[in-house]
Amino acid sequence: xxIILDLVRILIFPGxxxxxxxxxxxxxxxxxxxxxMQNRVGPPFRQPLWDLVKLISKEDIIPExxxxxxxxxxxxxxxxxxVAAMIYVPIWNRESVYPFxxxxxxxxxxxxxxxxxxxxxxxxxxxxxxxxGSFRTAIQFLSYEVPLLLAVLTxxxxxxxxxxxxxxxxxxxxxxxxxxxLAALAVxxxxxxxxxxRVPFDAPEAETEIVAGPITEYTxxxxxxxxxxxxxxLAVGVALLSNIFLAGAIGPWYLALLLFLAKxxxxxxxxxxxxxxxxxxxxxxxxxxxWKYLVPIAMAQMVIIVLIKGGVGV
Amino acid sequence: MSRIGKxxxxxxxxxxxxxxxxDFPKSAVPVPPDYRGKPVLIQEKCTGCGLCQRDCxxxxxxxxxxxxxxxxxxxxxxxxxxxxxxxxxxRSDAIVITGEHHLAAFxxxxxxxxxxxxxxxxxxQEPAAEQE
Amino acid sequence: MMAKxxxxxxxxxxALKEPESFWFKVEGEVIVDVDIRLGYNHRGxxxxxxxxNYIQCLYLIERICGICSHSHTTAFAQxxxxxxxxxxxxxxxxxxxxxxxxxxxxxxxxxxxxxxxEIGFDTLFMYxxxxxxxxxxxxxxxxxxxxxxxxxxxxxxxxxxxxxKREQILSQLDLLADRAKFYADLVTTDSTCLARLENVAKxxxxxxxxxxxxxxxxxxxxxxxxxxxxxxxxxxxxxxxxVIISDRGDLLGRAIVRLEEIGESIxxxxxxxxxxxxxxxxxKAPRKxxxxxxxxxxxxxxxxxxxxxxxxxxxxxxxVKVRAPTMANIYAIGESMKGSYVADIPIIIASIDPCxxxxxxxxxxxxxESGEARTMTWEELRQYGIRWYQQ
Ligand code: SF4
Ligand code: SF4
Numbered sequence: 001x002x003i004i005l006d007l008v009r010i011l012i013f014p015g016x017x018x019x020x021x022x023x024x025x026x027x028x029x030x031x032x033x034x035x036x037m038q039n040r041v042g043p044p045f046r047q048p049l050w051d052l053v054k055l056i057s058k059e060d061i062i063p064e065x066x067x068x069x070x071x072x073x074x075x076x077x078x079x080x081x082x083v084a085a086m087i088y089v090p091i092w093n094r095e096s097v098y099p100f101x102x103x104x105x106x107x108x109x110x111x112x113x114x115x116x117x118x119x120x121x122x123x124x125x126x127x128x129x130x131x132x133g134s135f136r137t138a139i140q141f142l143s144y145e146v147p148l149l150l151a152v153l154t155x156x157x158x159x160x161x162x163x164x165x166x167x168x169x170x171x172x173x174x175x176x177x178x179x180x181x182l183a184a185l186a187v188x189x190x191x192x193x194x195x196x197x198r199v200p201f202d203a204p205e206a207e208t209e210i211v212a213g214p215i216t217e218y219t220x221x222x223x224x225x226x227x228x229x230x231x232x233x234l235a236v237g238v239a240l241l242s243n244i245f246l247a248g249a250i251g252p253w254y255l256a257l258l259l260f261l262a263k264x265x266x267x268x269x270x271x272x273x274x275x276x277x278x279x280x281x282x283x284x285x286x287x288x289x290x291w292k293y294l295v296p297i298a299m300a301q302m303v304i305i306v307l308i309k310g311g312v313g314v
Numbered sequence: 315m316s317r318i319g320k321x322x323x324x325x326x327x328x329x330x331x332x333x334x335x336x337d338f339p340k341s342a343v344p345v346p347p348d349y350r351g352k353p354v355l356i357q358e359k360c361t362g363c364g365l366c367q368r369d370c371x372x373x374x375x376x377x378x379x380x381x382x383x384x385x386x387x388x389x390x391x392x393x394x395x396x397x398x399x400x401x402x403x404x405r406s407d408a409i410v411i412t413g414e415h416h417l418a419a420f421x422x423x424x425x426x427x428x429x430x431x432x433x434x435x436x437x438x439q440e441p442a443a444e445q446e
Numbered sequence: 447m448m449a450k451x452x453x454x455x456x457x458x459x460x461a462l463k464e465p466e467s468f469w470f471k472v473e474g475e476v477i478v479d480v481d482i483r484l485g486y487n488h489r490g491x492x493x494x495x496x497x498x499n500y501i502q503c504l505y506l507i508e509r510i511c512g513i514c515s516h517s518h519t520t521a522f523a524q525x526x527x528x529x530x531x532x533x534x535x536x537x538x539x540x541x542x543x544x545x546x547x548x549x550x551x552x553x554x555x556x557x558x559x560x561x562x563x564e565i566g567f568d569t570l571f572m573y574x575x576x577x578x579x580x581x582x583x584x585x586x587x588x589x590x591x592x593x594x595x596x597x598x599x600x601x602x603x604x605x606x607x608x609x610x611k612r613e614q615i616l617s618q619l620d621l622l623a624d625r626a627k628f629y630a631d632l633v634t635t636d637s638t639c640l641a642r643l644e645n646v647a648k649x650x651x652x653x654x655x656x657x658x659x660x661x662x663x664x665x666x667x668x669x670x671x672x673x674x675x676x677x678x679x680x681x682x683x684x685x686x687x688x689v690i691i692s693d694r695g696d697l698l699g700r701a702i703v704r705l706e707e708i709g710e711s712i713x714x715x716x717x718x719x720x721x722x723x724x725x726x727x728x729x730k731a732p733r734k735x736x737x738x739x740x741x742x743x744x745x746x747x748x749x750x751x752x753x754x755x756x757x758x759x760x761x762x763x764x765x766v767k768v769r770a771p772t773m774a775n776i777y778a779i780g781e782s783m784k785g786s787y788v789a790d791i792p793i794i795i796a797s798i799d800p801c802x803x804x805x806x807x808x809x810x811x812x813x814x815e816s817g818e819a820r821t822m823t824w825e826e827l828r829q830y831g832i833r834w835y836q837q
Contacts, residue, residue, distance in 0.1 A: 350591050371501070397596045
C-alpha cells in the first residue's frame with residue numbers, strides 16, 4: 001500500500017505530473033507578463049505545452065563528435081533532479097510529503113545538479129559555442145551560489161533549523177520575521193535569476209553571442225527536456241522562496257493552495273520585471289555584481305538576523 | 315547619473331494599456347486606401363499594347379494569346395513585386411492596383427491570373443470564372 | 447590563461463541578420479584577432495541592371511537594401527537625371543526629402559531595437575520597434591508600402607502628399623520626437639546599458655578617417671561629415687538642420703548620434719511639410735538616356751551611398767556601380783574589436799548598422815602570412831569551384 005502511495009506521490013502529486021503542469025503554468029505566466037510589459041499580446045495559455053510537444057515530436061539528432069552516452073544521460077538527469085527537488089517542497093501544507101530535518105539543504109543541493117549537467121552538456125557537445133557557454137555556466141555558478149546559500153541560510157538561522165517545516169512554523173508564529181529578512185529575499189531572487197540564466201544574468205546562454213550556449217547542439221526531445229528542466233527549476237525556486245521567506249501555507253488545504261499560488265505569482269512577476277528592465281551583463285560584470293554587491297548584502301542581513309535573534313531571544 | 319531600472323514606469327504603463335500587437339489572423343491591421351496591393355487587369359479596357367510587360371521589373375507579366383488580334387497580359391503574383399509600375403505604364407488605365415495583400419497560396423498555379431479567352435476583338439465573351 | 451581558440455560567427459549566427467562571416471581568434475573571453483569574409487550574398491544586381499531598362503532598374507536598385515531603399519533609388523535616379531540633363535520640379539525634391547527623412551527615422555529606430563536586442567535588452571527592442579511602426583504607417587500612407595516605397599521615378603516622384611496626409615504626418619511628429627528623447631535618456635542613464643556601451647570599441651577621429659568610415663559611425667568619432675550639408679542634393683540646401691557630432695568614439699557615441707539625428711530629421715520634416723512648394727511632380731523623362739556618365743552621393747541613414755551610372759544612348763545603362771555605406775565602415779569594426787570581449791561581438795558589429803547584403807561583391811583574398819591581396823577573376827573562381835567540388 002505504501003509503495004502505491006509513494007508511486008502516486010512521485011509520479012503524480014506533487015511529483016512529475018503536477019510539477020510539469022505547475023512549471024508550464026509558471027512559464028506561461030512569466031512569458032505573458034514579460035510580453036505585456038513590452039506591450040505585446042503574448043502567448044496563449046497553452047503555448048508552453050504546445051512548444052514542449054512540438055520539440056518532443058521533432059527529429060532527434062546526435063552530433064557525430066559528441067559523446068553519445070553523455071548526450072543521452074544528461075537531459076534525463078537534469079529533469080529528474082529538478083523534479084526530485086520539487087517533491088521536498090511543501091505545497092498545500094506546512095510540510096512536504098517527505099519532511100525531514102534537513103530538507104532545505106537537500107533542495108538546494110538537488111538544484112545544483114542541473115547547473116552541473118548544463119556545464120557537462122556544453123562540454124561534451126563538441127561545439128565552440130557550447131564550450132564557451134560551459135565555461136560561463138561554471139563561472140556564473142561560482143558567482144551566484146554563495147549569495148544564494150547565504151540568503152537561504154538566513155531564515156534557517158532565524159528559525160534555528162534546517163527543516164522547512166520548522167522555518168514555516170516559526171514565521172507563522174512570529175510574522176515580523178518575514179519583514180526582517182526581506183533583503184535576503186531580494187538577494188535570493190537575484191541569485192535565482194542567475195541560476196536560471198535569465199536577463200541580465202544570461203551570459204551563459206546569450207542568444208546573440210553564443211547561440212544557446214551549452215545547449216546549442218541539442219535538438220528535439222533532448223532540447224525539450226532541457227527547457228522543461230529550466231521551467232521546473234523556476235517552479236522549485238519560487239515555491240521554495242515562498243515557503244522559507246513568505247511564511248508558507250496556512251489554513252485548510254484549498255485556501256493554502258491558493259495562498260501558495262498567489263505567492264508564486266507575485267515572485268514570478270518580480271523576476272519577469274527584472275528580466276524586462278535590464279540589458280545583459282558581461283560574464284565578468286556578473287561575477288563582480290554578485291561578489292561586490294550581493295554577498296555583502298547577504299552578510300549584513302545575516303549579522304542583523306543574528307543580532308535580532310540575540311536581542312529577542314527566540 | 316546612471317541608475318538601474320530606468321524603464322520601470324514604462325513597463326507599468328505597458329502592462330496596464332492595450333497591447334500594440336494584434337492576434338493575427340483573428341484580427342489584422344488595416345492598410346491605407348491607396349495601398350499597393352495586387353494589380354488586376356480590367357480586360358475590356360486593355361488594348362494589348364504590351365507596355366506593362368515591357369516595364370515590369372519582375373517579369374511578372376506575360377502577354378498570352380486569348381484568341382483576339384493582340385495578346386493580353388497574364389499576371390504571376392508569385393513574381394510580382396507590387397511596385398505598381400504596370401498601372402503607371404498602361405496608357406488605357408486597364409490595370410488597377412487593389413489593396414488586396416493576403417495573397418499566400420498553396421501552389422504556384424493559384425498565384426497566376428490569366429486573361430479570359432476572347433472570340434473577336436473588342437467583344438469580350440461572357441466572363442469565365444477568373445482564376446486567381 | 448585559457449588557450450586560444452577560434453570562434454566562428456556567421457555566415458549563420460543569431461546575431462547577424464544577414465550572411466557574413468567573422469572568424470574570431472579568442473583568448474578566454476578576449477578577442478585577439480578577427481578575420482572578416484565578405485561575399486556570401488553577392489546578388490549581381492549591378493550586372494543585372496545592364497540588361498534592364500531604366501524604369502526596371504529603379505525597382506531592382508530599390509531592392510539592394512530593404513531599409514535604405516529610398517536612398518538607393520534616389521542616388522540612382524539622380525545619376526540618370528544628371529546624364530539626361532533633367533531638372534526635377536521643386537515639389538518632387540521636397541517629397542524626396544520627406545520620404546528620405548522618414549526613412550532615416552525608421553532606420554535609426556530599427557537600429558536602436560537591434561542594438562537593444564544584441565545587448566540582451568529586449569524590452570528596448572520591442573518599444574523602439576513599436577514606435578517605428580508609427581513611421582512605417584506614415585510611409586505606407588504616403589507611398590503605398592512599408593518598405594520599398596517606389597516613390598522615385600526618373601524625373602521626379604510618383605505620388606503626391608496632399609493636405610490630409612500632410613496633417614496626419616505632422617500630427618505624429620511631436621510624439622516621435624518625445625519618444626526619441628525618452629530613448630536617448632534611457633540609453634545614456636540606464637546602468638546596464640551604460641555597462642555595455644561605454645568605452646567599448648572606441649576609435650579616434652584619426653582611426654575613423656584612416657578606415658574611411660562614413661555616416662553616423664564617422665560622426666560618432668568626431669568627424670564632421672554629412673553629404674546633406676556638404677554636397678546638398680534634392681532640397682537639402684534649403685533645409686534647416688545641424689549635423690550631430692559626438693567625440694566619444696565608442697558604442698554609446700554611435701547611439702547618441704543616431705538618436706539625436708532623429709530630432710534633426712523631425713525638424714527637417716516639419717520644415718519640408720510646412721513649406722511644400724506647389725507644382726508638378728515629374729518632368730518628362732526620355733526612355734533612351736543619352737551617352738554619358740555621372741556619380742551621385744546620398745547621405746543614407748548608414749552613411750554616404752555612392753552610385754555611378756554610365757549610359758550609352760540606349761534605354762538601359764551600360765554600367766552601374768554602387769558603393770553602399772557598410773562597405774566603408776566594415777573594416778573599422780574589425781580593427782576596433784581587438785581587445786574587446788566575446789560578449790561585445792554582436793553589439794560592435796551592429797554598431798555600424800551593417801547591411802551586408804548591400805555590400806557583398808567580389809572575392810578578395812588576403813594571404814594572412816604575407817598580407818598580399820589579390821582579386822579572383824571570374825574564370826579563376828570557376829576553376830576553383832570545379833576543383834573544390836571534384837575533391
Ligand atoms: S506591380 Fe510591378 S511587378 Fe507587379 S506586375 Fe505590375 S509592374 Fe510587374
Ligand atoms: S499596358 Fe495596359 S493596354 Fe497595354 S497590354 Fe498592358 S494592360 Fe493592356
